[in-house]
Every structure is written in C-alpha cells, then in structure tokens.
Amino acid sequence: MRFVTYTHPDDGERVGVLDGDLIHALEPGLRLLDLLGDDGERLGAAGRRALADPRQVRKAGDVTLRAPIPQPPTVRDFMTFEQHVEGVAKLTDPQATIPPQWYEAPAFYFTNPYAIIGPDEPVPIAPGSTAFDLELEVAAVIGRPGTSLTPEQAEAHIAGYT
Incomplete structure (x- = not known):
C-alpha cells in the first residue's frame, strides 16, 4: 500500500491510501506517525479499512500532497x-x-x-x-x-x- 498525507479544502490534513488515481482516507485525526512502532500491523489494518470504505475517497488530482510524515521527529x-x-x-x-x-x-x-x-x-x-x-x-x-x-x-x- 502507498500511504500519503494530503490536504483538501473540505477535509484539512488527512492520511490516505493511494490506489491508482484515488485516495482512500483513513480516519480523521490519524497521522502516519501514529501508526508506526509495531511490526506494521496497525498501518496495514488502517489501510485495509480505508480501502474498504468508499465514502471517504478523493481524486489524487484534487488534493495537495504533502510529505507522508510532514514533520518527522528526526x-x-x-x-x-x-x-x-x-x-x-x-x-x-x-x-x-x-x-x-x-x-x-x-x-x-x-x-x-x-x-x-x-x-x-x-x-x-x-x-x-x-x-x-x-x-x-x-x-x-x-x-x-x-x-x-x-x-x-x-x-x-x-x-x-x-
């Protein structure tokens, strides 16, 4: 899965999974940094949930892509x-x-x-x-x-x- 952080006027900053030219949003308020720290299970589970929910989908061309982790700790x-x-x-x-x-x-x-x-x-x-x-x-x-x-x-x- 390819995870992205993006901004959109209606959503603010969000994290999503890029699938072709569509971005499936993760739950509001989640940051990629919040999903790291284990063997990848939290990140994978969040991505699978996003891909399964068609309600929170944006076209990649309609958002501003940021760095995946905009302000990493180091x-x-x-x-x-x-x-x-x-x-x-x-x-x-x-x-x-x-x-x-x-x-x-x-x-x-x-x-x-x-x-x-x-x-x-x-x-x-x-x-x-x-x-x-x-x-x-x-x-x-x-x-x-x-x-x-x-x-x-x-x-x-x-x-x-x-």
Missing part, C-alpha cells in the same frame, strides 16, 4: 554518493580524496525536520535570494525501534520509502 541525512563526498572534501582541499573510513561507515548528519516539503508544496525561497540550490532525497522511514541491527534485521524495521 531526520538523518546520509552522504551515500561517492561524487558528493569527493566534492565536499575538495571544498576544503582541492587535492583531497574520499577518506577510507567512509567506505566502512558512511557519514550522516542530523538535518532540519521542519524543512521537509511534499511533492505538491511550494519550496520557500528567501526574499532577496540571487541563487537557489535544493536537493531531492530518498528516505527510508523507520517504523519501529532497533539498535545495533544487522542489515538483514534492519530491513524488517523499514516501514516504507519516500
């Missing part, structure tokens, strides 16, 4: 592309190369969860700006707690991608 941004890491290193030293440690444990940083923008939302640009740069990211949404996991164990903790 965001970690990993530097996973060699070209990007090399470019950042060369900002301080034109002869720099990628540190060998990066291949063992890619670097990440905490980024601003309030800067998350959905696909239909305008990107704010500061007044007076003469240049603008943005990044498009792929996110793995972690759906339940875990520490010191193997890659195989970690995969079971991923609720979805956006």
Whole structure:
C-alpha cells in the first residue's frame, strides 16, 4: 500500500491510501506517525479499512500532497554518493580524496525536520535570494525501534520509502 498525507479544502490534513488515481482516507485525526512502532500491523489494518470504505475517497488530482510524515521527529541525512563526498572534501582541499573510513561507515548528519516539503508544496525561497540550490532525497522511514541491527534485521524495521 502507498500511504500519503494530503490536504483538501473540505477535509484539512488527512492520511490516505493511494490506489491508482484515488485516495482512500483513513480516519480523521490519524497521522502516519501514529501508526508506526509495531511490526506494521496497525498501518496495514488502517489501510485495509480505508480501502474498504468508499465514502471517504478523493481524486489524487484534487488534493495537495504533502510529505507522508510532514514533520518527522528526526531526520538523518546520509552522504551515500561517492561524487558528493569527493566534492565536499575538495571544498576544503582541492587535492583531497574520499577518506577510507567512509567506505566502512558512511557519514550522516542530523538535518532540519521542519524543512521537509511534499511533492505538491511550494519550496520557500528567501526574499532577496540571487541563487537557489535544493536537493531531492530518498528516505527510508523507520517504523519501529532497533539498535545495533544487522542489515538483514534492519530491513524488517523499514516501514516504507519516500
């Protein structure tokens, strides 16, 4: 199931399941964040209920899609592309190369969860700006707690991608 968060003038902000070009709304007041934390059963059950109820359906083109989790509690941004890491290193030293440690444990940083923008939302640009740069990211949404996991164990903790 593909879950979305959207706004509509008649509904305010809602969460729904995208099915083709239709969005089946979940119960009012639910956030995707509220449905995470277990093995995915709450999220799956909410999605199945929404798909079974034809009363709360909107056309995808009639809503504004937001980020699935508009203000996540935390965001970690990993530097996973060699070209990007090399470019950042060369900002301080034109002869720099990628540190060998990066291949063992890619670097990440905490980024601003309030800067998350959905696909239909305008990107704010500061007044007076003469240049603008943005990044498009792929996110793995972690759906339940875990520490010191193997890659195989970690995969079971991923609720979805956006």
